[in-house]
Every structure is written in C-alpha cells, then in structure tokens.
Amino acid sequence: MAAQTLAQKLIARACHRDAVAVGEIVTCDVDLAMFHDSSGPRRLKPMLDKLGARIWNKSKVVLVMDHYVPEEDDDSRRILKIARDWAREQQLPHVYDSIGICHVVLPQKGHLRPGMFCVGGDSHSPTGGAFGAYMFGIGSTEMLGVVVTGKIWIKTPQTIAMHWSGRLAEGVTAKDMMLHMTGLYGSNGANYSAIEYTGTAVAALSMQERMTLSNMSAELGAQAGLIAPDETTREYLHSMGVEVDTDMDYWRTDDDADCEIRRFDASALSPMVAAPHSPANVHPVEDLRGTPVQIAYIGACTGAKLDDLRAAAEVLKGRRIDPGVRLMVAPATLRDQQDAQQEGIMDTLVNAGAQVFATSCGACSGYGNALAGASNVISSTARNFKGRMGSADTNVYLASPYTVAASAVLGHIADPRDILAEAR
C-alpha cells in the first residue's frame, strides 16, 4: 500500500477505505460532533424542526455552554435558555454548562482518543488534532447535516509537516511557535491543508501546550493541526480516565509519505508578539518592547489553560502589576482553575493584582466582558482582528502568557526572559 500521512490514515479509516489520495473527495462517518451555545442549539433546533429530523446518534454529540455564559443580558439569557431547554428535551448525554471552553473541556471529559474523526461547530476545533484525532471546524448548517446524517464530505488535504528541532528556551512557549509560523506564512498560509507538528521540540511539549499548537492551526488557515500520539498523549488521557486501546504506532505519518516539510529551530526562538490587527503581523518581542499597554488579558482556549496560568504565575510571583494596567484572567476551564487554585497559582495571580473572570470565551470573542474604548491590550488569545474583542478602537497585541504577565508588571510590552532571569 502507498505510504500515507497521518491525515490520510485518519480520513481513510473514517470513510472505511485502506487509503485515500490527496485531493480525493470522500464522505466520512463522524465519531464525534461538538458544538456550543452560539453555534449549536439556537441555530440547529429551528433547522431540525423544519426538517422534522432526529439526531443520528446522541452519544456522539457534545454540547458545551461557553460563549454567552455567564449571561450578561436578556439576549444571552434567551440564547442559553434555548440551549438548556433543547438539551433537556433531547436528553443529550454529554452537556457541559458553564464549566469552561469547549476545546479544553472536550479532552478533559475524556471525549477524544487517537484515530477519531471529529467535527466541531467552532473554528478552533483543530485543537482535537493534538490527540491524534482528525478534527476540524464547520458552520452550523453543515453541523445540521452531520447531526442528521452522521456524515460529512472532505477533500483529502495535502500535509505540511512543521518540524521543530531543538528545545524551547525558558519563557518561550507553543504560542510563540505559532505566532512565528503565522508571521512567516500569513493568515491563510496553510490554505486548508493538514498541518502536522513534529520534531523534538514538539515531543517535549505538554499536552496543553500541544493543544495550543493545534488550536492556532486555524490562524494559519489549516483544516487540521495534527500531532502523532505518544506516551505524553497516553499519560494525559489516562489522567482523564481514558485508556487508549488503539495501536498508537499506526497513527503516524509513514516515512515515505508525500508531505511538505518546513524546518525550524526551537532553541533560536524568541518570545513573539502579533501587533494589531492581524495574527500574522508578528514581530519578536524585542521590536515592540516599550509599547504601553492598559489591559493585559489572560484568557481563551489558546491562552488560559493550567499550563498558561502556571507560566503567568512564574512571572507574577512576588510582584505587583503596574498601577496603570488592568490584568484580567479568565481560566479556560473550571478544572484548570481548581488545579491552579490547589497549586497556589490563583493566589499568586490575585496577589499580583489580577481580576479573575468566569471560565468562558469572554472577551476573546467579544461576546462577554467586551473591552470598550480606545486602549492597547496585550492578550494571550488567538485573534486580534480589528473590533474582535469588542471595540474597533482597541489595539490588540497577541503574545504568550509569559509575555502578557511581564507586560502587565512593567506597563508596557516586555520580554519575559528579563523578569525570569531577575527572579533567579
């Protein structure tokens, strides 16, 4: 049989074939369909009613309320009521209400395993690729199609291997790797290919850091952001109560598979910052040092997981933020927040002057806690499009939680390596 990439193997399994060729359009069986309060019930219910159709397999559906919670106004309350009423009426077995952001909740609740083929009603759904699952984002009407048929078409993508050798320096993270790549290739640079992250620097990353890579594959315009499963994957899943029963060695790209390889040296990477108004407008932190900031935001699926909170706390331990800065922290999930609490991290953040917000998408998407008025914001989130976080007058800089925390301390964009070195 012809050598296959990980992406090809995952798609072939889902369409019950031994192999699929790049460019081939096939119809796949969906193992898991995830959607949230914004993309899900409020859009799906009226369409399902119109069709008079039923959910193909409720055990394969996961609903997460994370976008409009906590409800700030009557519109949000109405949207959440639709979601909760529908979940009850349909007797959905997997509903997670106000406990965190869908992409992080999904693996924490044990829904992802290597080899799966999944769709999500959210553009950051490639996050699931960190577990060796093929997962991609779709719109609500296409989700309706999945929900009634259990199937979806896919054009088998080309694979681009982003090969990171070496090892990240202290204070440099998966977020910096991603910003470096979006800066190099542009916002749609991957042109809907499947990215696979490989190399020693990727192998050394924790599961949550890997999720940051896969998550922001969306910012490169990739359909999926895959990482071949390994012992780190197995251990993480085990800690979430999932025993991997699949052949882990099968879920990797064959040596001779057709795939474009782009090489990077992780050891040489600096903390990176994306300046307004594009995740591709990226510069090393040195070039933007000194830019004043009024808001520092640590939040989102890509920037407020336990490992992200740990990074911020490393910088903020024993320090106070600049009085001209408002530091907002919205942990990605309740579980991550509780774990951070136990480790003393939440206290470190609060003692440094952080305000803690609910574990939801919040200001990242401009849905809740929207940032108003003119200001410079440094944020650990994924997107800084003009107006995204609530105001067209806001200038959003994207950076790692280390860099966001360091900038909060100094009141301007700062290199976290300086503060970390001082601490030693």
Add this chain to the structure above:
Amino acid sequence: MAIHRVWRVGENVDTDALAPGAYMKLSIADMAQHCLEARYPALAASLRPGDVIVAGPGFGIGSSREQAVGVLVQLGVKAVIAPSFSGLYFRNAFNLGLLAIVCPDAEKIPEDGFVEIDTERAVVRVYAAQADAPAHPMQELDCEKLPSFLVQMAAEGGLLAQLQRKYAAP
C-alpha cells in the same frame, strides 16, 4: 447568464468584520446592517441584490460563524470572487447558497465593473459596463473548477434546502 455589479474589498477580510461578535445576538437582518462596518462602513448600505464581491486573498479568515456568509446572502450578494478563501468559509458559503469562486486573477476585476460567472467552463467574464454584456467582455479570467455537487448545492439554495427536499420526499 446573469450580469453582476462588482464591489471590491481588500485581502484577509475576516469573519469578525463580516459578522461582528458584538452583533451576534441579533437577527441576521439586523446583523447585516453592520456587515464590514469596521473596514468598509458604507458597503452594507450600497449592496443590491445580485451584486458580487471581489476580494483579495484570504477572504473569510477567522471564525466558523456562518453568519459571516449569512449577512452577504441577506444583502443579496450572489458570489464572492477571490484568489483564495479560508477553507471553512468556502464550505459555509455553499452550505448557505453563496458561490465562492477561486480566481487567481480576481484582483484584475475593476471596482465599477460587471461580471458573469460561468461555473461550467470555470471562467469569470469581466465587463466594463453592463451594456457590454454579453458580446464585449474586457477579459475572461480562469477560475478553479468547482465540484458539481457544490455548484448544485448553491443553485438549490444551500444544504438546508437540499436536506428539506430529502426529508420531505416520501
């Protein structure tokens, strides 16, 4: 074949500009009034049914929110022609009945021009004025050939309309 008036926009037009998060709670009709207001404040009010948007590369980057397609459909836009699209936006477009035409030379189409879209032959014919159509195209630009199932989906008004027919059938 229909002739469409052209409106030009730049590169990397994102979903949050097409359907801003702050208006995502509104109905699609109300949301449409705010379409692209952060980048092209006058555009939503100028668009007329049958018009076409011609964009730079990377049209529709960002969110999965299909309202970013829905607002254009609501405003009567028939197609978006661009050198490249976000793959997610491309799928959403056909699912909602909007043609997404990948045309490497899209940016050669002038702002006040007119176009005719021939999905069968995978070309866009460009006219300087409406009266020139169909005999005197300025130029004919090659596009990527669309799979026939997508052309059909758009022609039938999108995936929901197709599913409705399927589920209504005895």
